[in-house]
Amino acid sequence: MSRKDTDFFQSIRRSVKLSYIISSLLPLLILIYVLHQFVFPKVGYEVAQDIQIYLILVVIISVLGLFFLLRETNKSISSAETLQSKLNSLIGITKQFRETLYVDILLESIVKSAMHLNSAESGSLLLYDDAGDLRFKVLVGDLGQKIKDHAVKRGEGITGWVAEKGEAAIINDTSKDKRFNAQFDKESGYRTRSIMCVPLVHSNEVIGVIEVLNKRNGSFSEEDQRLLYSLADQASISIAQSRSFESRHSDLIHITELLVSAQDFHTPEKRGHARRTASYANMIAKEVGLSEGELKVLYYAGLFHDIGLLKVSVHERTQKEKIK
Structure with a gap:
């Protein structure tokens, strides 16, 4: 996160403290001063003692209120800082996607970025082949390469379900979800505890899916899903652009070879x-x-x-x- 963002969140913390002091503690101090100057001299000793006890309790409650307010504020700001950091990373990642022209390099970058944003142990990306099956294009982490050549049918497992429905899926306990296909774990030797998977959509058509596995700390959340969706949207556009570039580049190489061969013949x-x-x-x-x-x-x-x-x-x- 940039220095500017850090200063912004620090200013929020200072503003919260100042607001509480002005709205709660300062009026309380004024009240104590007024009581000591104008009330206590005119009342009896016992009444003054009772008032002092009440004031002490009020002060304690106010200080505790400040403590709890600051604690909750820090939690909220920490969450906002984490989200801001992820959004900044997402902006940098999408810029990197736009500058990557070759599909194989791009796909690996997409999966690694998704894992980084969501603190996942492993990740993979699958695209549809000409036969209409999903094929693993990238496997990152401990998934191994044994399932690299495995074709996933529409509706098969969680990835197949996401591709068929065009909807995201979050499963934080795979043992409780019937869609989970344990065969992949048997073949790869990997133990999948949790999965988050979203479709890759371009021109209103699902072209594949991206999934991240086993969040390191805690469970996958709706916020994680929104971030992965944003990443997938940019990734889908970049994949289409890279495919178009490689197609044009291939055509250029072919035409160049024909023209150079024609020169040699002529x-x-x-x-x-x-x-x-x-x-x-x-x-x-x-x-x-x-x-x-x-x-x-x-x-x-x-x-x-x-x-x-x-x-x-x-x-x-x-x-x-x-x-x-």
Whole structure:
């Protein structure tokens, strides 16, 4: 949590103390002063003694009230600080998601972030395959890799139920929930005590699920679920974007290979020239210290610097070479 957030919560604590003193203790002190100055001199000794006893009791009750108020205030503020810290982490995590272009790196980052936010021992992420089954894409923690290739049908276990219904699930005691499939624990050797699972939804369609297992301290709460939902919303968008990027990147690589091969076929005497030019340019650029983006642009520029020759027929090129 930032220094600004810490100062904000400290100011709340100070304001609560000051408000209580002004509203309760200060009037009490004024009352005591008035009694001693104007009342006690005019009443008998026994009456004054009784009033003093009552005042002492009132002071004790007021001090106890301040103590309990501060204790409850600290609890509430501590909860707010924890939530604020998690929200700040969530903001940083979603920024990281947007900057991650490759799906495999992104998926692992999503699961680790979900575990961190919810203090979970393990976590996994499953996506639908072409056959309509859920497949484990990432397993983090002590789950092991034995269940990596296991296909989860719609409605099977808690993950299958969440994917089928499109609803989140919190189970803090798996032994009491009929949806829990103990077969996964038998295969992996892992003991699942509690689960929180939410669907990954993009364009109103469930594309998979993310789950975290075994909260380290306490039980999964509604607040945890809201945080995981927020993470899942951002994760779903980032997964779709990363898939689109990899698809475009794959198409670009394929088209590039076709064009470079066409150049080699069209000008066999210069076969491999484009690739060599791109490679040498890239090596020099790295020594100069160009950025990754600049290196990429330069690499493709090297590959395509002679692309215009494809428009020149073999006959025309031969004639020009004879003239030279």
